Amino acid sequence: MSESGKQVGSKRRRSTGSPTGVARKEVIIRAAATVFAEKGFSNATVRDIADEADMLSGSLYYYFDSKEAMIEEVLATYLDLTVTGYQRAADELENPAEALHELISLALRGVVQYRSEVTILQNDWHYIRPIASIARRQREVEEIWLSTLDRGTKAGVFRGDLDTRMVYRTLMGAIQAVIRWYDPRGKVTVDEVIAVQSSVLLDGIRSPR
Amino acid sequence: MSESGKQVGSKRRRSTGSPTGVARKEVIIRAAATVFAEKGFSNATVRDIADEADMLSGSLYYYFDSKEAMIEEVLATYLDLTVTGYQRAADELENPAEALHELISLALRGVVQYRSEVTILQNDWHYIRPIASIARRQREVEEIWLSTLDRGTKAGVFRGDLDTRMVYRTLMGAIQAVIRWYDPRGKVTVDEVIAVQSSVLLDGIRSPR
DNA sequence: GTCTATAGTCAGATAGAC
DNA sequence: GTCTATCTGACTATAGAC
Numbered sequence: 001m002s003e004s005g006k007q008v009g010s011k012r013r014r015s016t017g018s019p020t021g022v023a024r025k026e027v028i029i030r031a032a033a034t035v036f037a038e039k040g041f042s043n044a045t046v047r048d049i050a051d052e053a054d055m056l057s058g059s060l061y062y063y064f065d066s067k068e069a070m071i072e073e074v075l076a077t078y079l080d081l082t083v084t085g086y087q088r089a090a091d092e093l094e095n096p097a098e099a100l101h102e103l104i105s106l107a108l109r110g111v112v113q114y115r116s117e118v119t120i121l122q123n124d125w126h127y128i129r130p131i132a133s134i135a136r137r138q139r140e141v142e143e144i145w146l147s148t149l150d151r152g153t154k155a156g157v158f159r160g161d162l163d164t165r166m167v168y169r170t171l172m173g174a175i176q177a178v179i180r181w182y183d184p185r186g187k188v189t190v191d192e193v194i195a196v197q198s199s200v201l202l203d204g205i206r207s208p209r
Numbered sequence: 210m211s212e213s214g215k216q217v218g219s220k221r222r223r224s225t226g227s228p229t230g231v232a233r234k235e236v237i238i239r240a241a242a243t244v245f246a247e248k249g250f251s252n253a254t255v256r257d258i259a260d261e262a263d264m265l266s267g268s269l270y271y272y273f274d275s276k277e278a279m280i281e282e283v284l285a286t287y288l289d290l291t292v293t294g295y296q297r298a299a300d301e302l303e304n305p306a307e308a309l310h311e312l313i314s315l316a317l318r319g320v321v322q323y324r325s326e327v328t329i330l331q332n333d334w335h336y337i338r339p340i341a342s343i344a345r346r347q348r349e350v351e352e353i354w355l356s357t358l359d360r361g362t363k364a365g366v367f368r369g370d371l372d373t374r375m376v377y378r379t380l381m382g383a384i385q386a387v388i389r390w391y392d393p394r395g396k397v398t399v400d401e402v403i404a405v406q407s408s409v410l411l412d413g414i415r416s417p418r
Numbered sequence: 419g420t421c422t423a424t425a426g427t428c429a430g431a432t433a434g435a436c
Numbered sequence: 437g438t439c440t441a442t443c444t445g446a447c448t449a450t451a452g453a454c
Binding site for chain 3: 045046047057058061065066067
């Protein structure tokens with residue numbers, strides 16, 4: 001993206017308000033997320049990330065041991081936020097249909113808000129050497145959804161004839177695919193996407209009365 | 210995968226029944242599909258593909274101009290089959306609900322049968338230089354689905370309050386995500402997946418009576 | 419048609435000056 | 437902390453023998 005600022009950069013960087021220390025690491029994480037999402041993990045170079053963060057590639061290694069360490073921190077930061085949000089929603093809403101609606105809604109807002117991270121998880125996750133900390137958080141997400149679905153089935157709100165895990169995967173698949181077509185600058189609002197998907201997916205699993 | 214067969218390979222290759230000519234190109238396309246799906250397009254090397262096809266990397270260039278030319282032919286071959294299948298189903302079945310059920314069923318069988326191609330399309334498509342022939346076929350697929358959905362809405366079988374394109378993308382998202390969790394060697398059969406997804410998705414868009 | 423050998427390029431990572 | 441300079445390895449693609 002930014003081709004400029006290589007020679008004059010050092011002056012701009014040290015001007016008032018330029019990030020240093022911990023904040024600087026944050027800047028690099030954001031830059032890495034953007035570049036990984038745009039080009040894919042293997043196509044992205046550390047030089048691309050350095051450009052985006054307005055520094056030179058060698059300097060990145062003061063903060064990170066490797067390119068892989070960067071993606072790990074990008075994803076961990078995102079997943080922590082997600083797990084926390086889901087957990088609170090599942091705990092607070094007793095009505096399973098309401099809880100599931102809220103989970104769907106949170107998931108869709110997350111897809112839009114954390115576009116880069118979701119893109120990376122979908123496209124590159126399988127090709128990266130397994131990272132235990134990330135896999136663990138993904139399992140936590142799954143368990144929150146599964147227990148919500150189970151609660152609804154036991155309460156008779158959701159159909160009992162379907163395998164819960166398969167239903168979870170169907171819902172998540174539909175939701176996460178939104179990353180591939182939703183355009184934040186287009187006419188369709190997030191709320192409209194939430195309305196359509198909640199409606200289709202909830203109607204699909206609700207008990208016939 | 211195959212580390213062996215580099216020195217003795219030439220003997221094995223020329224033994225009875227080894228493919229040559231057009232058939233040999235087919236072998237390379239299959240090998241490329243396997244390797245691209247397993248490692249991702251950019252992580253896969255032409256040497257990996259050559260190994261899988263039991264030849265040396267230089268020889269690949271007798272059949273293809275570049276690594277990109279290989280992925281193009283992998284995907285075109287797959288998409289041709291898919292478009293043809295969808296088209297016939299949509300033409301033959303007048304009842305829109307039956308037609309859509311058949312499309313869903315075909316799509317899910319396709320995901321399982323053409324695992325590598327679907328994986329490549331999902332993970333690498335966005336990072337490859339646009340290929341017009343592939344994009345055109347993807348639009349054809351979309352149009353078949355959209356017209357089937359529209360037929361159903363006009364006939365009053367499907368709900369009329371939902372944006373057709375958004376519904377299409379929701380369905381496709383759920384279906385294609387199956388590639389990330391379905392294990393052909395596991396306990397769940399394809400028919401069971403078809404049953405659950407058809408049921409959830411069709412119930413989600415059917416008109417309330 | 420397939421091989422051997424290698425040209426040409428570019429990536430991730432490091433060392434040491436400042 | 438950031439930069440300059442560079443090492444080392446790996447990759448795509450080609451040339452020419454067989």
